[in-house]
Amino acid sequence: MAHEVRGVVAKGKGEPVSVETVLVPDPGPGEALVKVQACGVCHTDLHYREGGINDEFPFLLGHEAAGVVESVGDGVTEVEPGDFVILNWRAVCGQCRACRRGRPWYCFDTHNAKQKMTLADGTELSPALGIGAFVEKTLVAAGQCTKVDPEASPAAAGLLGCGVMAGLGAAINTGGVTRGDSVAVIGCGGVGSAAVAGARLAGAAKIIAVDIDDRKLNWATGLGATHTINSSGTDPVAAIRELTGGFGADVVIDAVGRPETYEQAFFARDLAGTVVLVGVPTPEMKLELPFLEVFGRGGALKSSWYGDCLPSRDFPMLIDLYRQGRLDLDAFVSETIALNDVEAAFTKMHHGDVLRSVVVFE
Structure with missing residues (x-):
């Protein structure tokens, strides 16, 4: 059964983004459905909108995110429903030459969800960095979910998913x-x-x-x-x-x-x-x-x-430091915004007015 949610989509090169109805499938083997709580507005999302990454429009933007696992597919052992997670875009494979040499932070074969999220008319979406998190629910590979302390602020924690971790x-x-x-x-x-x-x-x-x-x-x-x-x-x-x-x-x-x-x-x-x-x-x-x-x-x-990070090692450690008051992740959150404010946030980011605007879902 598909989940009908709202998400921010870039339909064409240089065009303003729009909030669209997105259909998100139930998780298949190795996948997880995540209810997104917060997602930072990163310069990489603007690069996608401008066609600076590739031309696989339309894009479902957003990737610096934290949320709660809603359901998982067959074979998933990393996380379970109810876990508070940060999403990452380098889910390690464990099998490539870097992983076999004990350097998984260099993994050369990271993976994403196999199923596609779509617009209401069936048009397949390309999720930014394999995540696509300017959306109420997103589908990712289970390895893209890193469980952390649920007492952390989602707006701050999600920023470890890209720029702050980098x-x-x-x-x-x-x-x-x-x-x-x-x-x-x-x-x-x-x-x-x-x-x-x-x-x-x-x-x-x-x-x-x-x-x-x-x-x-x-x-x-x-x-x-x-x-x-x-x-x-x-x-x-x-x-x-x-x-x-x-x-x-x-x-x-x-x-x-x-x-x-x-x-x-x-x-x-x-x-x-x-x-x-x-x-x-x-x-x-x-x-x-x-x-x-x-x-x-x-x-x-x-x-x-990506800061040569290993999400399973680094995200929980950094969240613990944040909870201890030794790493001020809250300082990176310049403002919290709604889903339909992403285009305006791009302008603020381009002008250097913010460290991070963060979309927060009710």
């Missing part, structure tokens, strides 16, 4: 930030500010936030930055070096994903330091660096996929 993980998992390190984060929107929070959580001694917007620098300060640099009028490489005794930072995180910010990150790190790219470039971008500098500076140049 930033936290870029610092902790990919960058390996540890006690006493100096860290610089270039770009302090949602992901960059989360990287700042991750560096603080890991015990970094000096956390330098870099952006061209003083509002974002203020957000980063609230989440743990010890120093800020407005790079609209200051050379960030020179400023980071000045703040680190002339050496550069141990870890520099590029949360923008442009050639010019990556070059800044590359030259702002100390010898044997680490650069982490977590901002997402576009296909036409090219990077040129002096090859001798790549060799001579040593260290590591890394890309961070």
